[in-house]
Amino acid sequence: MKExxxxxxxxxxxxxxxxxxxxxxxxxxxxxxxxxxxxxxPLTGWLMAFEEYHPFLGFTKSKFVGLYQFKRMFxxxxxxxxxxxxxxxxxxxxxxxLTAGTVFPIAFAIFLNEVSSLRAKKFxxxxxxxxxxxxxxxxxxxxxxxxxxxxxxxxxxxKLSIIKSPYxxxxxxxxxxxxxxxxxxxxxxxxxxxxYIAAIAGIDEQLYEAAEVDGCNRWHKIWHVTLPGIRTTxxxxxxxxxxxxINIGFEKQWLLSNPVVxxxxxxxxxxxxxxxxxxxxxxxxxxxxxxxxxVSIAMIILANRIAxxxxxxxx
Numbered sequence: 001m002k003e004x005x006x007x008x009x010x011x012x013x014x015x016x017x018x019x020x021x022x023x024x025x026x027x028x029x030x031x032x033x034x035x036x037x038x039x040x041x042p043l044t045g046w047l048m049a050f051e052e053y054h055p056f057l058g059f060t061k062s063k064f065v066g067l068y069q070f071k072r073m074f075x076x077x078x079x080x081x082x083x084x085x086x087x088x089x090x091x092x093x094x095x096x097x098l099t100a101g102t103v104f105p106i107a108f109a110i111f112l113n114e115v116s117s118l119r120a121k122k123f124x125x126x127x128x129x130x131x132x133x134x135x136x137x138x139x140x141x142x143x144x145x146x147x148x149x150x151x152x153x154x155x156x157x158x159k160l161s162i163i164k165s166p167y168x169x170x171x172x173x174x175x176x177x178x179x180x181x182x183x184x185x186x187x188x189x190x191x192x193x194x195x196y197i198a199a200i201a202g203i204d205e206q207l208y209e210a211a212e213v214d215g216c217n218r219w220h221k222i223w224h225v226t227l228p229g230i231r232t233t234x235x236x237x238x239x240x241x242x243x244x245x246i247n248i249g250f251e252k253q254w255l256l257s258n259p260v261v262x263x264x265x266x267x268x269x270x271x272x273x274x275x276x277x278x279x280x281x282x283x284x285x286x287x288x289x290x291x292x293x294x295v296s297i298a299m300i301i302l303a304n305r306i307a308x309x310x311x312x313x314x315x
Contacts, residue, residue, distance in 0.1 A: 049287040069287035079275065079284075086271040087246070089177075089264055093253070094245040096181045102238060104189045106230075109196035110222055125197075128190025136187075140255035143183045144170055171260045180252055195237065196230055203229035235307045242303040243296045268292060 018025070049069050051062040073083045108128065115121045131139070146152045149166035157163045169175055203226065211221045250270035257265035268288065276285015 046286060046290055048283050049290050051283055053283045053286075055282070065283075069283050070291070072284060073287065073291065082266075082275075083271070085263065086266045086268055089266055090246050090248060090268045093177050093180055093267065094248050096177055097184055097248065098238075098241055098245065100181050100185050101188065101192060101241065102234070104185050105192035106196055106234065108189050109193040109200055109230075110226055112193070112197060113200045113226065114218065114222075125190070128193070130190070131187040132191035134187065136251045136255055139183055139187055140252065143179065143256060147179065170256070170258060173261050173264045176257070176261045176264050180256055183252060183256065195233060199230040199233040200226060239300060239303045239307055243300040245299055246292055246295050 048062075050064060050066055052065050052068075053062045072079050074080055112121055112124060115124070147169040148154070149168055153169070154163070154166040158166065169179065207225045207229070208221055211225050216224065246268055248267060248269070250267050250273070253265045253267050254270060272285045272288045275281055276288060
């Protein structure tokens with residue numbers, strides 16, 4: 001008597017596992033369909049980067065130009081200088097944000113872990129999370145108002161005799177990247193610290209007790225127990241953030257900028273909108289988007305290989 005297909009599947013360990021979790025697989029089908037429709041099907045639009053695309057002609061009738069749009073980024077006498085400046089702005093602000101966005105949440109999580117009062121810890125956590133849920137429109141208005149010549153910061157500095165007269169912080173190109181980084185840290189530190197707080201909570205308390213027996217003070221326990229205990233979490237999040245090093249969006253830069261600081265405020269996403277969509281140069285804008293994706297993938301691979309040298313648990 002021949003065995004049916006269900007019996008054969010049950011005889012394999014992998015088949016048994018898949019069959020036992022068949023309902024979970026069925027539940028994931030709608031999400032897979034959503035992923036294919038909204039993430040993979042739109043990738044066919046990348047064809048526009050290799051054509052002199054015109055919306056009314058479509059893919060089939062638009063002229064194929066190969067890598068011409070990509071060459072324009074680096075060789076066009078008008079577009080290339082602007083592209084280099086925008087790329088420099090994007091990488092500069094991203095690196096500052098990546099550094100601050102890694103160091104401050106870790107420090108904040110360690111600080112909360114050292115707070116002994118549970119009530120004080122909950123209060124600080126709640127207050128620190130709130131800015132994350134505030135729109136960048138509101139945050140930009142708060143920062144701009146505080147740093148304006150008649151704002152709170154200038155009033156304090158003048159009263160303390162640190163400066164003689166109000167200073168236009170928002171009009172200083174050298175300070176713009178720092179202002180964007182500060183605003184981002186203030187808004188996201190509490191939220192980004194959640195994962196680190198959870199990782200610290202998972203560290204075995206016996207390690208702290210053993211360190212205390214060995215004569216370690218609070219700083220020694222942080223350095224030799226807490227930080228090594230969350231090292232894998234730090235590296236994993238760092239790799240994920242490195243992938244977005246040129247994909248930082250443009251909302252905060254756009255809202256905090258003004259015509260005076262615009263040359264140092266322009267980032268790649270805003271450049272794509274200005275030169276790709278607003279000027280109806282869709283092929284060039286698509287090529288810029290592909291460039292972003294390639295760089296992001298390369299950065300993730302590079303960061304992952306470097307991370308493996310420091311932590312063997314990284315896959």
